[in-house]
Amino acid sequence: MLSTTAAAQLPSCWYHIPSHLNVHHHAQQKRKLTTLSLANADSQISLRNFCGLSLPQTHNCSKGQESNNRSRYNSNLNQNHKHLLFLQFFPDSDTEDTNNQNLRTRNHYQHQVDKQGEFKENNKARRFTNMWWVDVKAALGQRINLEGIICSTMVILKDPKLAMPHISVPDIRYVDWAELCRKGFKGVVFDKDNTITAPYSLKPWPPLESSLESCKLEFGHDIAVFSNSAGLHEYDHDGSKARMLEGAIGIKVIRHRVKKPAGTAEEIEKHFGCEASRLIMVGDRPFTDIVYGNRNGFLTILTEPLSLVEEPFIVKQVRKLETSFLRYWSRRGLKPLGQKLLPDPKPCVKEPYP
Numbered sequence: 001m002l003s004t005t006a007a008a009q010l011p012s013c014w015y016h017i018p019s020h021l022n023v024h025h026h027a028q029q030k031r032k033l034t035t036l037s038l039a040n041a042d043s044q045i046s047l048r049n050f051c052g053l054s055l056p057q058t059h060n061c062s063k064g065q066e067s068n069n070r071s072r073y074n075s076n077l078n079q080n081h082k083h084l085l086f087l088q089f090f091p092d093s094d095t096e097d098t099n100n101q102n103l104r105t106r107n108h109y110q111h112q113v114d115k116q117g118e119f120k121e122n123n124k125a126r127r128f129t130n131m132w133w134v135d136v137k138a139a140l141g142q143r144i145n146l147e148g149i150i151c152s153t154m155v156i157l158k159d160p161k162l163a164m165p166h167i168s169v170p171d172i173r174y175v176d177w178a179e180l181c182r183k184g185f186k187g188v189v190f191d192k193d194n195t196i197t198a199p200y201s202l203k204p205w206p207p208l209e210s211s212l213e214s215c216k217l218e219f220g221h222d223i224a225v226f227s228n229s230a231g232l233h234e235y236d237h238d239g240s241k242a243r244m245l246e247g248a249i250g251i252k253v254i255r256h257r258v259k260k261p262a263g264t265a266e267e268i269e270k271h272f273g274c275e276a277s278r279l280i281m282v283g284d285r286p287f288t289d290i291v292y293g294n295r296n297g298f299l300t301i302l303t304e305p306l307s308l309v310e311e312p313f314i315v316k317q318v319r320k321l322e323t324s325f326l327r328y329w330s331r332r333g334l335k336p337l338g339q340k341l342l343p344d345p346k347p348c349v350k351e352p353y354p
Contacts, residue, residue, distance in 0.1 A: 151261045151262060151287070151291060152261075152287040152291070152322075155287065155291055156325065160325070160329050160334060161294070161334060161335070161336060161337055162290075162291045162294045162295055162337070163286045163287055163290055163291050163294075163322075163325065163326065163329075164286075164290070164294075164326070164329065164330075164334060164335065164336035164337070165286065165290045165300045165301060165302035165336060166299050166300050166301065166336050166337075166339055166342065166345050167299075167300070167301040167302070167345045167348060167349060168301075168302045169301065169302075169303055169304075169349060170303065170304050171207075171208060171211075171303050171304065171306065172190075172195075172196070172208055172211045172212070172215070172282060172301075172303060173207070173208065173210070173211045173352035174349055174350060174351070174352055175211070175215075175282075175301060175348065175349070175350070176347070176348050176349065176350045177211075177214050177215045177217075177218040177219070178214075178218050179347055179348045180218075180280060180299075180342075180348050181218040181219060183341050183342055183348070184278065184341045185278055185279065185280055185299065185341060185342075186219075186222055186272060186274050186278045186279060187219055187222035187223065187224070187272045187274070187278070187279045187280070188215055188219055188222070188223050188224075188279070188280045188282065189224050189225075189226045189254075189268055189279055189280065189281050189282065189298070190223070190224070190225050190226070190251070190282050190283075191225075191226065191227055191281075191282060191283035191284060191285070191288075191289045192225050192227035192229060192230055192245065193227065193229060193284075194284045194305040194306045194307065194311070195282060195283050195284045195289075195303055195306070196208055196212065196225075196249070197245075197249075197306075198306060198307050198310065199307065199310045199311050200229070200310065202230070202241065202244045202245045202248050203248050203249075204248065204249045205306050208306075210353075211352075212249065212251075216250075216251075221252075222272055223251050223252070224251060224252045224253065224254050224268070224271055224272070225245065225249075225251055225252070225253045225254065226254050226256065226260070226267075226268060226281075227253070228259050228260055228288070229241065230242045230244075230245045230253055231245075231253040231254055231255050231256060232255075232256060232257075232259060233255065233256065233257045234257070234259070239255060242255065252271070254267055254268060254271050255267070260288050260289060260291075260292040261287065261288050261289075261291040261292035261295065262292075263292070264296060265279075265296035265297070265298070275297070276296045276297045276298050277297040277298070277339075277340065277341070278341065279298050279299070280298060280299045280300075280301060281293030281298035281299070281300050281301070282301045282303065283300075283301075283302065283303070284302070284303050284304065284305050284306075285319070285322065286302060286322045286323075286325075286326055287318075287322050289302070290302055294336070294337050299339050299341065299342055300336070305319065
């Protein structure tokens with residue numbers, strides 16, 4: 001028998017491992033190939049690291065068997081190198097699926113962005129349409145007051161005294177605000193169009209500025225505007241016209257939902273903190289401002305319109321009809337409703353300063 005030292009110096013011989021003993025070997029080889037998928041295909045790896053079993057050469061080993069084993073090793077090594085190159089240059093199906101999934105995600109995100117942009121554009125168009133319709137309704141509503149027509153018909157047929165003012169003056173410069181304050185009145189409510197401003201204007205009529213200042217001097221902050229345009233929710237839903245008018249004339253604009261002459265004085269009484277019988281209603285329309293004031297117990301003052309140039313044709317015709325009725329009732333001796341704080345209104349009318 002050969003010694004251990006002599007056996008170590010002899011060339012190595014490779015033995016084929018039986019298939020029934022090679023299960024663990026194949027699993028280990030598969031794991032090693034996976035971990036080396038990005039390795040350089042040109043690198044040389046000794047077969048002993050993969051599947052070789054080196055034993056000392058014995059007298060039973062032939063050169064033919066050694067040659068067959070080495071050929072099988074070279075064939076397996078070449079196949080492994082080809083597999084490594086294939087993995088390097090051709091991504092596997094998982095990578096391709098991931099790319100497809102990312103592409104679908106990007107397409108879905110872009111679709112959502114497009115839908116949001118379309119939704120915003122539709123909202124802008126809808127808001128524009130709504131604003132346009134609100135403006136049209138405001139313009140028509142200020143020219144044709146259906147509530148006023150119905151109420152005026154009832155006044156003409158049943159109670160014409162409601163349209164008769166306590167005081168009639170050309171404009172507010174003829175009103176003695178100091179005398180009205182001494183009589184016990186607590187506040188003044190103005191109509192807007194053709195009473196203190198030109199029709200559809202948000203600036204005070206210049207000749208009336210001195211009278212407005214005198215009114216503020218007597219009543220302080222207890223002055224307000226109650227109009228069927230600025231401050232009416234139906235036509236000034238966001239309050240923009242009311243805010244502009246407040247900035248121009250320095251008088252509070254009362255917000256309300258019902259057009260004159262319909263409705264109660266609830267908003268006005270809440271604003272002033274007193275009953276309507278201690279307040280003054282000033283306006284230019286007998287069947288709107290005066291009827292509303294008389295129905296709710298105000299002292300009513302009727303003024304002539306400031307300007308008819310910008311008034312619509314329908315409003316001009318209605319105004320003529322209102323004036324005709326007032327003159328007819330006055331000739332017949334019809335008197336306005338009584339007012340407790342002011343039995344005789346004559347002392348409250350004055351000639352304006354030149």
